[in-house]
Amino acid sequence: MKKTLLAATVALTAMATTAQADTLEDVKARGELNCVVTTGLVGFAAPDADGQWQGFDVDFCRAVAAAVLGDGSKVKFIPSTGKTRFTLLSSGEGDILFRNTTETMSRDADLKLSFLPVNYYDGQGFMVPKALGVSSAKDLDGASICIQTGTTTELNLADYFRTNGISYEPVPIETNEEARPNYLAGRCDVYTTDASGLAATRAAFENPDEHMVLPEIISKEPLAGAVRHGDDLWFDIAKWTVLALIAAEEMGITSENVEEMGAAAGDNPNVNRLLGLEGDFGAMIGLDKQWAMRAIAAGGNYGEIFDKNIGPETALGIERGLNAQWSDGGILYAAPIR
Amino acid sequence: MEEMIPKKQYAPGEHPEMPPPFKTKGAGLWLQQNLFSSPTNIVLSILAIYFLYKMLPGLLEWSLLDAAFTGSDRNECRAKAGGACWAFISERLPLFTYGFYPAEERWRVDLSFLFLVISAVALLWEKCPLRKPLMVFAVFFPFIAAFLLLGGNGVKLMVVLACTAVVLLLLYRGFSSAFMMVLALVVAVLAKYAFFGGIGVPFTDIHATQLVDLNQFTQLNLKTVSTDLFGGFMLTLIIGVTGIAFSLPLGVLLALGRQSNLPIIKYSCVVFIEFIRGVPLITLLFVASTMLSFFLPPGTTFNLLVRVLIMVTLFASAYMAEVVRGGLQALPKGQTEAADALGLKYGPAMRLIVLPQALKISIPSIVNTFIGLYKDSVLVIVIGLLDPLGIGRASLSSTEWNGLTNEVYLFVALFFFVSCYGMSRYSLYLENKLHTGHKR
Numbered sequence: 001m002k003k004t005l006l007a008a009t010v011a012l013t014a015m016a017t018t019a020q021a022d023t024l025e026d027v028k029a030r031g032e033l034n035c036v037v038t039t040g041l042v043g044f045a046a047p048d049a050d051g052q053w054q055g056f057d058v059d060f061c062r063a064v065a066a067a068v069l070g071d072g073s074k075v076k077f078i079p080s081t082g083k084t085r086f087t088l089l090s091s092g093e094g095d096i097l098f099r100n101t102t103e104t105m106s107r108d109a110d111l112k113l114s115f116l117p118v119n120y121y122d123g124q125g126f127m128v129p130k131a132l133g134v135s136s137a138k139d140l141d142g143a144s145i146c147i148q149t150g151t152t153t154e155l156n157l158a159d160y161f162r163t164n165g166i167s168y169e170p171v172p173i174e175t176n177e178e179a180r181p182n183y184l185a186g187r188c189d190v191y192t193t194d195a196s197g198l199a200a201t202r203a204a205f206e207n208p209d210e211h212m213v214l215p216e217i218i219s220k221e222p223l224a225g226a227v228r229h230g231d232d233l234w235f236d237i238a239k240w241t242v243l244a245l246i247a248a249e250e251m252g253i254t255s256e257n258v259e260e261m262g263a264a265a266g267d268n269p270n271v272n273r274l275l276g277l278e279g280d281f282g283a284m285i286g287l288d289k290q291w292a293m294r295a296i297a298a299g300g301n302y303g304e305i306f307d308k309n310i311g312p313e314t315a316l317g318i319e320r321g322l323n324a325q326w327s328d329g330g331i332l333y334a335a336p337i338r
Numbered sequence: 339m340e341e342m343i344p345k346k347q348y349a350p351g352e353h354p355e356m357p358p359p360f361k362t363k364g365a366g367l368w369l370q371q372n373l374f375s376s377p378t379n380i381v382l383s384i385l386a387i388y389f390l391y392k393m394l395p396g397l398l399e400w401s402l403l404d405a406a407f408t409g410s411d412r413n414e415c416r417a418k419a420g421g422a423c424w425a426f427i428s429e430r431l432p433l434f435t436y437g438f439y440p441a442e443e444r445w446r447v448d449l450s451f452l453f454l455v456i457s458a459v460a461l462l463w464e465k466c467p468l469r470k471p472l473m474v475f476a477v478f479f480p481f482i483a484a485f486l487l488l489g490g491n492g493v494k495l496m497v498v499l500a501c502t503a504v505v506l507l508l509l510y511r512g513f514s515s516a517f518m519m520v521l522a523l524v525v526a527v528l529a530k531y532a533f534f535g536g537i538g539v540p541f542t543d544i545h546a547t548q549l550v551d552l553n554q555f556t557q558l559n560l561k562t563v564s565t566d567l568f569g570g571f572m573l574t575l576i577i578g579v580t581g582i583a584f585s586l587p588l589g590v591l592l593a594l595g596r597q598s599n600l601p602i603i604k605y606s607c608v609v610f611i612e613f614i615r616g617v618p619l620i621t622l623l624f625v626a627s628t629m630l631s632f633f634l635p636p637g638t639t640f641n642l643l644v645r646v647l648i649m650v651t652l653f654a655s656a657y658m659a660e661v662v663r664g665g666l667q668a669l670p671k672g673q674t675e676a677a678d679a680l681g682l683k684y685g686p687a688m689r690l691i692v693l694p695q696a697l698k699i700s701i702p703s704i705v706n707t708f709i710g711l712y713k714d715s716v717l718v719i720v721i722g723l724l725d726p727l728g729i730g731r732a733s734l735s736s737t738e739w740n741g742l743t744n745e746v747y748l749f750v751a752l753f754f755f756v757s758c759y760g761m762s763r764y765s766l767y768l769e770n771k772l773h774t775g776h777k778r
Contacts (some may be wrong), residue, residue, distance in 0.1 A: 039719065041735050047433060083720065203737070269445055
């Protein structure tokens with residue numbers, strides 16, 4: 001009995017020491033990337049009829065898996081709620097988190113997460129029926145507003161109206177689902193939540209065209225992926241995979257032409273470096289030369305991922321806005337790969 | 339009374355059949371007895387009929403008459419009909435049933451379910467044909483189902499089944515219980531080796547190093563399916579059946595322990611029961627999903643489903659213990675004393691005299707706890723396991739079906755109603771069967 005106990009202890013300690021050290025090695029040994037996603041958010045992550053996860057966040061998981069393991073389908077998705085997401089990551093059950101998570105200082109420092117480059121700039125907005133005849137949030141003086149209680153949106157709303165010296169009447173609701181019937185029945189004039197959430201809610205209306213999202217965005221919600229503190233190599237892999245997708249869009253590399261462009265070195269040294277035709281940047285993050293090629297081939301560049309899941313052509317119909325490339329008036333700005 | 343007597347006299351047995359006396363049969367009588375038997379009932383019946391009259395047409399219109407049964411997304415449904423969009427549910431039915439279980443392996447879930455039904459019928463229904471052999475099958479069922487659902491090495495299953503068969507056979511021959519305990523322990527250790535590899539290997543790692551290389555008989559192997567792909571109704575049934583099967587024996591032991599004269603046993607049972615009852619299930623689930631990972635060394639992945647099963651079982655067993663204790667206390671002390679007088683030891687006295695009576699009294703509360711446990715299984719969504727409700731919510735987040743909340747909740751409610759109502763009817767049947775004259 002003593003012997004078995006001893007054996008068990010040794011085995012556990014051995015596992016403990018190996019697990020902490022090297023996420024990249026763990027993922028390679030496992031042959032699967034454990035990616036923490038949401039239990040379901042329109043456009044960002046949701047299972048389809050065959051049980052395959054689809055969405056904006058999901059495609060970033062697949063890109064990292066493609067870069068590391070060479071196959072974008074080698075991902076195990078761990079659905080998480082707002083309460084369990086960070087523990088799943090810090091306990092080591094998840095290797096990486098893409099779960100429409102706002103980057104904040106306390107999460108970074110206190111929860112010991114390392115945030116990847118922001119992949120979606122969200123912010124709180126307002127939705128009104130077109131019949132109300134307002135074109136700006138500043139016209140909303142005296143309006144009744146459906147607002148989820150106990151959230152930062154509630155505080156943002158109060159701040160915004162106080163700053164602008166106008167008044168409103170809050171109609172407290174619990175969840176997004178509750179907002180729909182209340183808003184449609186006219187119990188409130190306005191519904192406010194994150195702009196992506198507004199778009200999703202509006203898309204499910206019977207007559208979405210009768211409602212509009214006002215141009216004002218009153219808060220900053222930079223959504224970003226995250227990894228644990230303490231594994232810098234793994235952080236670099238994840239960070240540069242996200243940046244590679246953004247850079248790919250800027251350079252015009254898509255999932256369709258990436259094979260072709262990666263076949264032989266072209267005139268653009270930036271493209272050559274990204275696709276591993278010049279220098280050996282993959283080796284710096286413990287990967288091979290084709291890491292970025294595979295990441296782009298998995299789900300497309302940033303623009304393709306955006307358009308496919310949440311862009312203007314989808315039911316959500318979200319415009320690029322802040323999430324456009326810096327050269328197109330947005331603030332997406334990938335650091336150079338060199 | 340005089341004129342009621344028929345004038346004509348008949349020979350015995352020749353009398354023609356007469357119409358029944360007034361108000362002893364027919365719809366009118368049924369209505370009067372069941373709906374209009376007293377002023378209160380008349381008022382209540384009229385109110386109920388009024389509400390049904392107000393509600394039913396709308397419900398029927400929405401759910402059946404003006405509903406769309408085909409279509410590939412919400413807008414197609416809306417174009418067809420103004421009511422419910424059942425195309426959503428039918429498209430997502432596999433997801434609701436199997437969760438993320440790989441499509442080509444789903445026959446294994448179906449087969450396990452069939453086996454579950456067979457075992458349950460054999461165990462629960464006295465007049466089941468071939469009951470004895472089927473009950474033996476039910477003993478093997480947990481191993482077979484675990485193998486089918488998880489996959490793995492077929493030879494290991496054979497080893498476990500053979501060990502179980504030996505134990506059964508010896509039990510049948512009437513070996514002493516101490517011997518059986520030792521044997522059961524040996525079987526448990528063997529099963530542990532066969533299914534999970536050596537001691538110290540994490541439970542999830544089914545492919546871990548073996549003592550003997552069993553991988554040579556590959557034709558018996560099934561593809562391994564990880565438990566995080568489990569979901570939907572399948573997950574509810576796994577949690578429900580495991581919780582129900584283990585919480586009753588555990589609860590009985592705890593209840594007996596609480597009444598024990600040995601202080602250590604008594605107080606450890608008391609502390610356990612009171613602690614579990616004092617903490618909400620949702621907290622225990624959070625502990626299972628998040629805290630345990632902090633207590634265990636980093637990197638130890640203890641299967642989440644196993645953690646949940648343990649927590650749900652412990653939770654239900656604490657409640658079960660109190661239910662059974664209620665039954666035990668309802669028995670007159672004379673019963674135990676009579677058992678003592680007969681010279682029965684503690685074990686036989688409990689098994690033959692006390693527990694059969696105590697459990698019979700407790701049936702309604704026991705089934706109550708079962709139903710509660712079964713319905714509580716939807717709480718696993720807070721730790722990211724997708725039960726039918728979780729699958730429903732996740733499906734609502736697909737761009738095609740966003741917003742069809744009513745359909746999802748109605749569908750899931752129907753599933754739970756059917757299973758819980760079934761349990762409740764079975765408990766009634768059991769009560770009637772065991773009714774031996776004490777019922778008031």
